[in-house]
Amino acid sequence: MIQLPSQNPPQFSGHETFPLRQLWLRKAYDAVNRQDGPAPRSVFADEEAIVRFGVGKNMAMSIRFWATACGIIEEVEGYRPTKLGHQLFNPQNGLDEFSEHPATTWLMHWQAASTHEKTTTWWFLFNHVVQQVFDREFLTAALSGLVTEHKLRISMATLKRDVECCIRSYVPRLGGDSPEEMSEPLFGELGLIQQNAKGSFEFRRGAKRSLPDGIFAYALLDYWERMPHAGSVMAFDRVAYDYGSPGRVFKLDENAVADRLMALEQLTRGQIQWTEQAGIRQVTRKDAALKNLTEYKYKLLENAYD
Numbered sequence: 001m002i003q004l005p006s007q008n009p010p011q012f013s014g015h016e017t018f019p020l021r022q023l024w025l026r027k028a029y030d031a032v033n034r035q036d037g038p039a040p041r042s043v044f045a046d047e048e049a050i051v052r053f054g055v056g057k058n059m060a061m062s063i064r065f066w067a068t069a070c071g072i073i074e075e076v077e078g079y080r081p082t083k084l085g086h087q088l089f090n091p092q093n094g095l096d097e098f099s100e101h102p103a104t105t106w107l108m109h110w111q112a113a114s115t116h117e118k119t120t121t122w123w124f125l126f127n128h129v130v131q132q133v134f135d136r137e138f139l140t141a142a143l144s145g146l147v148t149e150h151k152l153r154i155s156m157a158t159l160k161r162d163v164e165c166c167i168r169s170y171v172p173r174l175g176g177d178s179p180e181e182m183s184e185p186l187f188g189e190l191g192l193i194q195q196n197a198k199g200s201f202e203f204r205r206g207a208k209r210s211l212p213d214g215i216f217a218y219a220l221l222d223y224w225e226r227m228p229h230a231g232s233v234m235a236f237d238r239v240a241y242d243y244g245s246p247g248r249v250f251k252l253d254e255n256a257v258a259d260r261l262m263a264l265e266q267l268t269r270g271q272i273q274w275t276e277q278a279g280i281r282q283v284t285r286k287d288a289a290l291k292n293l294t295e296y297k298y299k300l301l302e303n304a305y306d
Contacts, residue, residue, distance in 0.1 A: 001149050002124075002128060002146055002149060004116055004150070005115060005116055005123075005226065005243070005244055006115075006116075006117065008116070008117045009150075009152070010116055010120035010146070010147075010150065010152065010154075011116075011117065011118050011119070011120055012120055012121060012143075012154055012158050012159055012162040013158055013161075013162065014061075014062075014065040014069075014118065015062050015065045015066065015069075015162075015165055016058040016059065016061050016062040016065070017062075017161055017164070017165050018058070018059055018062040018165070019165055019168050019169035019172075019185035019186070019187070019188075020066045020070070020108065020112075020169060020185060020186045020187065021184075021185060021186060022099055022184070022186050023098075023099060024062075024063045024066055024067070024186075025066065025067055025070060025072045025085075025088075025089070025099055025108070026089050026097070026098065026099045027052075027053050027054075027063060028044075028063050028064065028066075028067030028072060028073055029067070029072055029073065029081055029085050029088075029089040030089075031043050031044070031052060031053070031079075032073050032078075032079040032080055032081060033080075033081050033085075033086075033089075034080075037077075037078070037080075038076055038077050038078030038079055038080040039078050039079045039080065040078050040079075041075075041078055041079065043078075043079060044060050044061055044063065044064040044079075045057075045060070045061065064079075065118070067085075068118065069111070069112060069117075069118035069119050070108045070111040070112060071084050071085070071111050072084060072085040072088070072089070073085055083298065084298075087298060087301065088104060095301070095302065095304075095305040096305060101304075101305060102189070102210045102211075102212070103212045103214065103215050103304035103305055105186055105187065105189060105190060106190065106208075106210070106211050106212070106215045106250070107215050107218065107301075107304075108186060108187070109187055109190060109192070109249070109250075110215070110218075110219045110222070110246075110249055110250075112187075113125070113126040113127070113249045114219070114222070114223065114244050114249045115226075115244070119166075120143075120146075120162075121139070121143060121159075121162045121163055121165075121166040122166055122169070123244075124139075124142070124143060124146065125139060125166060126192075126248060126249050126251070127243045127244060127248050127249065128142070128243070129142065132202055132203055132205075133196065133200050133201070133202045134200065134201055134202075135199055135200045135201065136160075136163050136164065136167065136199065139163050139166075139167075140156070140159050140160055140163050143159050143162075143163065144156065144159060147159070167193070167201060168185060169185050169186075169187045169188070170185070170187050170188055170190065170192055170193040171188065171193050171194070171195045171201060172184055172185055172188045190208075190210070191204055192204055192250075192251055203251050204251065205251045205252070205253050206251075206252070206253055206256060207252070207253070207255075207256040207259070208250055208251070208252060208256065211250060212303070212304035212305075213260060213263050213264065213267050213303065213304070214267070214300055214301055214302065214303035214304025214305070214306075215301070215304045216246055216250070216260045216264075217264055217267060217268065217272070217297070217300040217301075217303070218297050218298075218300055218301045218304070219246040219249065219250070220239065220246050220264070220272075220283075221293055221296060221297035221300065222297055223239075223242075223244055223245055223246060224285070224293065225293050225294065225297070226244065232284060232285045232286075233282055233283070233284050233285075234282060234283045235281070235282050236257070236258070236261070236281035236282055236283070237281075239257055239261065239283060240252070240254055240257040246260075258274075258281070261274040261283055262274050264283075267300070267303055268300065270286060271285065271286045271287070271296070272284070272285055272286070273286065
């Protein structure tokens with residue numbers, strides 16, 4: 001049985017079948033970034049939403065979904081920006097005010113594919129599909145098994161729509177009726193999946209040259225933070241192969257993971273160290289990275305945008 005990373009149930013809807021687009025997260029951040037408290041829940045659904053976001057009503061709801069799924073906004077008596085949202089899009093000192101940097105795209109992929117709460121199909125595809133080549137039918141059938149295992153009431157039509165949206169997030173559909181449909185999905189630029197003949201798809205594994213070390217470092221500590229009783233030392237195999245790990249989610253091969261871990265010692269000024277002795281490879285967190293893991297991972301994120 002496939003274990004879910006937390007007690008939260010899987011989710012296979014909410015995106016209105018639209019993949020994430022480049023400026024949507026910034027639009028969502030701007031819409032809820034207020035000085036007088038949380039924005040009302042109607043901000044994505046009222047009559048002004050079409051003008052506010054410059055898209056149709058269904059797309060406005062999709063913007064809300066993706067902004068919450070990627071951790072840019074959160075629902076607390078309405079909607080408000082998260083710490084990550086402020087760090088990226090704050091007009092005064094945000095790291096990527098207009099969502100133009102490849103680091104942001106990699107980070108949002110991590111947010112979508114490393115946990116299952118909002119984007120279960122994305123999480124399942126990048127963590128539990130071990131075949132190099134797959135197709136829509138295989139992925140839908142595998143998810144159907146997950147639904148059955150956990151006694152969920154999800155229709156096959158819902159699963160098929162979710163699978164289609166997930167695949168089109170990385171492999172854009174040619175053509176489209178609107179400018180938003182024809183624009184490149186945000187994750188398409190990562191090159192993580194390529195389409196083969198006859199409707200099959202293939203993961204592209206390797207070093208991922210456009211992935212900044214700062215994003216890998218953030219993802220490593222984010223993954224570490226989710227591991228109960230992980231302690232200050234983590235085995236290399238967990239970083240490279242465990243479900244929800246940077247190695248799996250970013251589709252890095254073993255050599256690429258080792259290279260990234262070796263680079264972290266300089267990036268963190270020795271706070272994260274890579275050791276290989278007597279065939280045992282592991283990563284160690286030192287004092288600063290131990291005291292407040294959450295704060296330290298946000299600090300490392302800044303290195304991705306230098």
